[in-house]
Amino acid sequence: MSESTTPAAGARIVLKDVTKTYPGQVIPAVESFSMDIAPGELIMFVGPSGCGKTTTMKMINRIIEPSSGSITIDGEDVLSLNPNELRRRIGYVIQQIGLFPHMTIAENISVVPKLLGWDKKRTRDRVEELLAVVELDPKTFASRYPRQLSGGQQQRVGVARALAADPPVMLMDEPFGATDPITREKLQSEFLRLQEKLSKTIVFVTHDFDEAVRLGDRIAVLSERSQIEQFDTPANILANPANDYVSQFVGHGAALKRLGLIPVGHAALGPAGGQTAMTIGVDDSLRDALDALVLSGGLPVSVLDRNGSSVGTIDIERISAVLGAEILPPALAGGVRP
Numbered sequence: 047m048s049e050s051t052t053p054a055a056g057a058r059i060v061l062k063d064v065t066k067t068y069p070g071q072v073i074p075a076v077e078s079f080s081m082d083i084a085p086g087e088l089i090m091f092v093g094p095s096g097c098g099k100t101t102t103m104k105m106i107n108r109i110i111e112p113s114s115g116s117i118t119i120d121g122e123d124v125l126s127l128n129p130n131e132l133r134r135r136i137g138y139v140i141q142q143i144g145l146f147p148h149m150t151i152a153e154n155i156s157v158v159p160k161l162l163g164w165d166k167k168r169t170r171d172r173v174e175e176l177l178a179v180v181e182l183d184p185k186t187f188a189s190r191y192p193r194q195l196s197g198g199q200q201q202r203v204g205v206a207r208a209l210a211a212d213p214p215v216m217l218m219d220e221p222f223g224a225t226d227p228i229t230r231e232k233l234q235s236e237f238l239r240l241q242e243k244l245s246k247t248i249v250f251v252t253h254d255f256d257e258a259v260r261l262g263d264r265i266a267v268l269s270e271r272s273q274i275e276q277f278d279t280p281a282n283i284l285a286n287p288a289n290d291y292v293s294q295f296v297g298h299g300a301a302l303k304r305l306g307l308i309p310v311g312h313a314a315l316g317p318a319g320g321q322t323a324m325t326i327g328v329d330d331s332l333r334d335a336l337d338a339l340v341l342s343g344g345l346p347v348s349v350l351d352r353n354g355s356s357v358g359t360i361d362i363e364r365i366s367a368v369l370g371a372e373i374l375p376p377a378l379a380g381g382v383r384p
C-alpha cells in the first residue's frame with residue numbers, strides 16, 4: 047500500500063446506557079447497553095433472531111437514533127457528527143450487499159469518495175487499490191456490473207466499498223450470511239488476513255457462533271433487549287460459559303471449537319522422527335492436527351515448521367493435555383507450555 051493510503055487504524059467506541067424503544071412499542075428493543083471497544087478490536091455480537099443485535103449496531107452509525115444514552119467514537123459523540131463525517135469514519139457492510147445494479151463495480155466502490163468530493167484520479171487509484179486488496183483483478187472486474195459477479199465476489203466488492211474512505215470503524219451485519227459454506231469460509235479467512243493488516247475497529251453481527259469464535263477478538267453473547275450475557279474472548283467463553291444461556295449458544299463440541307483456536311506449536315511436541323503417516327504445520331490448529339490423526343489411523347503426526355522441517359510429533363495425549371492439563375496425570379500436564 048502506498049504511503050498516501052496508509053490505513054487508518056481503529057478508533058475507540060464507547061456505548062453508555064444506550065436504549066432504543068421503537069415508536070409505539072412498550073418494551074425496548076435495546077435496554078441500557080454499555081460497552082467499551084478498544085481501537086482495532088473485532089467484536090462479534092451473537093444472539094438469537096430479534097434480540098436486538100442489528101438495532102444496537104445501527105445506532106453506532108445513526109441509521110437508528112437511540113432513545114437515550116450516549117455513543118462516542120474516539121471521544122466524540124456520534125450525534126454531533128454530520129453525515130459526511132459519519133461516512134468517513136464508519137464503513138458499513140450488510141448481508142444483502144446492496145450494490146447498485148446499474149453501476150459498474152468501480153462506480154459502486156466510488157460512491158463514498160464521490161460524496162466526499164475526491165477528484166477522479168484519487169478515486170480511480172483507490173478503486174484499483176481496493177480491488178487488489180480484496181483479491182479481484184481491477185482489469186477484469188472494475189468495469190463489470192454486479193450481476194456479472196458471483197455472490198462471493200459481490201461480497202468482496204461490498205467490503206471494498208465499505209473500506210473506500212479508509213474508515214477507522216467498520217460495522218458488518220451478517221456480511222457472509224448469504225454465501226455457501228465453502229465461499230463463506232474463504233471470505234472469513236480473507237477477511238481475517240485483511241484485518242491483520244488494517245486493524246480496524248469492527249462490530250460484526252452474526253447468528254453463527256462458530257463464525258464468532260473464528261473471527262472475534264471478543265464475543266458478546268446477547269439475549270433479549272440486547273442484554274449482555276457474557277463478553278469475553280472466544281477461548282474464555284468456550285472454556286467457561288457464564289451461564290446456561292451461554293452454554294446453549296456454545297452448543298456441542300466446545301472442546302473441538304477450542305482446539306480450532308490453538309496452534310499446534312502450543313502443544314508440547316514429541317520427539318521428531320519415528321514412524322508417522324501424515325504431516326501438519328506448526329501454525330495449523332490443534333483441530334487440524336486431530337483431523338490428521340484420525341486420517342492417519344492414530345499414528346503420531348509429524349509437525350513441520352514454516353520451512354518444512356520436522357520439529358516434532360503430535361498425538362492424541364499431547365492434544366488433550368493442552369485443553370485439560372489440570373485433569374491429566376501430572377507427568378503429562380507438566381509438559382504443556384502456557
Ligand SMILES: Nc1ncnc2c1ncn2[C@@H]1O[C@H](COP(=O)(O)OP(=O)(O)OP(=O)(O)O)[C@@H](O)[C@H]1O
Nearest residue numbers: 068069071075093094095096097098099100101102
Ligand atoms: N422499525 C422497527 N419498529 C418496531 N420494532 C422493530 C423495528 N425494527 C426492529 N424491531 C424489533 O426490535 C427487536 C430487535 O430487532 P433487531 O433487528 O435489532 O434484532 P436482531 O437481533 O438483529 O435480529 P435478526 O438476527 O433477526 O436480524 C425485535 O423484536 C424487532 O421486531
